[in-house]
Amino acid sequence: MVKFYDLNIVYQNNGVEYLNSILQHCFKLGYTGLALSSKVNLPDLNFQRNKIIPRINIVANTVGEVKRALKPLRDKRVLISVYTQNNSVANWCADSGVIKILCLNLENIKKLQRSTMKLACENNCFFEIQLLELIYNRDYPFVKKISILSEKLNEILNYGAGLIVSSGANNIFQLRAPRDVIALLQVFDIEESDAKKTVSDFPRIIFEEYSSIYKGGG
Numbered sequence: 001m002v003k004f005y006d007l008n009i010v011y012q013n014n015g016v017e018y019l020n021s022i023l024q025h026c027f028k029l030g031y032t033g034l035a036l037s038s039k040v041n042l043p044d045l046n047f048q049r050n051k052i053i054p055r056i057n058i059v060a061n062t063v064g065e066v067k068r069a070l071k072p073l074r075d076k077r078v079l080i081s082v083y084t085q086n087n088s089v090a091n092w093c094a095d096s097g098v099i100k101i102l103c104l105n106l107e108n109i110k111k112l113q114r115s116t117m118k119l120a121c122e123n124n125c126f127f128e129i130q131l132l133e134l135i136y137n138r139d140y141p142f143v144k145k146i147s148i149l150s151e152k153l154n155e156i157l158n159y160g161a162g163l164i165v166s167s168g169a170n171n172i173f174q175l176r177a178p179r180d181v182i183a184l185l186q187v188f189d190i191e192e193s194d195a196k197k198t199v200s201d202f203p204r205i206i207f208e209e210y211s212s213i214y215k216g217g218g
Helices: 014-031 063-073 087-096 114-122 133-135 141-160 178-187 190-198 201-211
Strands: 004-009 031-038 054-059 078-083 101-104 126-130 162-166
Touching: 004 014, 004 126, 004 190, 014 031, 031 133, 031 141, 031 178, 031 201, 054 101, 054 201, 063 078, 078 087, 087 101, 087 114, 087 126, 101 201, 114 126, 114 133, 126 133, 126 201, 133 162, 133 178, 141 162, 141 178, 162 201, 178 190, 190 201
Parallel strands: 004 031, 031 054, 054 078, 078 101, 101 126, 126 162
Antiparallel strands: none
């Protein structure tokens, strides 16, 4: 049985009750595991801890900024992602062995280089695009999104790099069922089998690596 994962639920509010409802909705949509980008403590949630892993999102355009953000996380085992517009920073992150996800959007994906893909493949680092970018980015007409993303997303997959699609959702209305994500990706000329991997096989590798830390939690 195929299992599906959403590795970026971004919840900015401190209301645990509403966050619990978002997570419950994710499981109803068919997701097995989630990554939560929030300051809420996992023990405060109404779910087994091995179904949810913590995530930290870093935005940086210099290696120094990345290193400063990583310093307080030195003794923590947490999923770390970085968004950057700078190719040299992206290469450093892909080569670091610490950064697990490089976040893409319609701006930095145009600059994505083969050297970054190569380093990501060698160091078990994954690329991520979010549904917020695919659906809700109003700066680009949908036809333009198809033009940009069809080429680059397929280039990542054809190169053999791992690509995941996460929601980036901060409310229930921004969530989509796995089957809807797979259907959306096919609009970008991604084969159905590859589209399915972006919400199953690839995120599962990440989730299982980090969820093993929390097994046995209540």
